[in-house]
Amino acid sequence: MSRALIAILAAIVVLPLVVRPAIASEIWIFAIFGLGLNLLLGYTGLLSFGQSTFFGSAAYVAGWLLKHYAINVFLALGIGVAVGAASAALVGYLCVQRSGLYFIMLTFALNQLFYFIAYQWTGVTGGEDGMPGIPRPDFLGIDFGEPLPYYAFVSALFLLSLWIMKRIVESPLGKILQAIRENEVRAEALGYDTARFKLAAFVIGGAFSGLAGVLYAMLFGIVPLEAIGFVTSGNVVFATLIGGSGSLYGPVIGSFVFIWLSESVSTLWARWPLLLGVAFVIVVLFFRGGVVEAWARFSAWRERKWRSSRQTG
Amino acid sequence: MLYALMGLGLALITGVLNIPNFAHGALFAVGAYLLASTANLIGNFWLALVVAPLGAALLGLAIEYLGIRRLYAAGHDYQLLFTFGLALILSEAIILVWGPVGYSHLPPPVLRGGVDLGFTFYPKYRLFVMVAAGLLVLATWLFLEKTRYGAIMRAGIENKEMVSLLGIDIHKLFTAAFALGAYLAGIAGALTAPIRGLSPGMGVDMLGIAFVVVALGGLGNLLGAIAAGLLIGVAQAVVAAHWTEASSVVIYAVMAAVLLVRPQGLFGIR
The missing domain is CATH 1.10.287 (Helix Hairpins)
Known part of the structure; x- marks a missing residue:
């Protein structure tokens, strides 16, 4: 067991003793979100400024199903992952053909497209008021409505995500993505269809974002409009960068710092986005x-x- | 026309400086709020229309000189974070100074009411904005196309190393391009204020549109940005007339559709 893993396990145990369980859960949820972005930003060198598209879409779809059809928790998570991956495939298809500034602007513009759909489609999403009343159904007699069991559930899923991401970045796919980051032309010259690999990274990143989105919706019982807004996209980029992109644990440290700081500041002053x-x-x-x-x-x-x-x- | 103005300013900044300027929308909002405040303060709309965009340009000057200048070597991720942080600061500062609730600003008395164009009745102020924005786009275009400084700026988009080899201070060029872009965003905001009113969120909405315009026009293509701005404006107006709810979505839908067919944008070569 590596030192980083021991540190994370210790943090998982200690965190709910120090901060409210909701914030503790939010940290690991945001870390899952950051892991997904980091595959793009850190490992493939693609700066996506539209990650909340997948986060929000998954939250809305799974939230709606949870609310109206009372589906099983794991089904909701599965659907969230699928919606995240599918929306990422859609956006990624349009974006991966471009690079640099163009790529950043496209991911942002498409994020805005989804945002305005959510904003206008009030019958389903609730528009500016958000989509409230999302339940946290029981599973095998465990009441996820209680904060601590839900925290344990989120932590377990975070560890699972971390393990999967570790396997991905150490796999041949991960190596090819890093080759694309270092020198795309050379990777292409070696015979790799770089556009397809970038799309694959996009879809995987979208799946992680989708998982995070559903967990977020169930944590707060609501999908706020901001969940699909560009500020959320910016926050995850910021969290990943302050943690240090390009390392597996960077986004984990980043989301820890980011959520903890923003939660403690936001209660002090309504204008905290200024800070x-x-x-x-x-x-x-x-x-x-x-x-x-x-x-x-x-x-x-x-x-x-x-x-x-x-x-x- | 306003979209063309915004897009032109952003195209200039992205083209010359090669940075993602997420503060462009905030500069637009600053222009609008400055107009409303100065017009109320000095009681003269026309003077305010001159002052407000200059304020935005000065702000742009300061942003480039104090911040962005240090980040040219830093990579897009940090440039993005910086301009995004600025956008947050500016929009929160607007809330602090002018309050979170939006309000309206009336056009000057001369331009209130409408004119009968024979086939339709059109508000005078909108007509004025159309003409003014058109003239501004034309003036900017002539500046870029016919003057020495304009030629240097276009050369900066094409090949930065060559421009600095020719003995031109590339840093001054960057500052000037950013200030000019900020000026265009500011005046677009100032002109918009009496039409749409003022709200802290106005910058973000416009930012998305400006990005679409630049992406559609093709990066570094100024004429393309103007054309794309017009196209988007018309598309939005047509849809808004038939299906109001979809008017903000249609902009992005048009972009997605065009990029499916022509990934490099309408007039892009790169």
């Missing part, structure tokens, strides 16, 4: 490379100081 914006700007200008790099720089600085104090003293 969030300031945080984005500061991180970009001064702490590029994320928490992992900031720590490395801090250690280097401490070492220098220690040495200089030894020289003078």
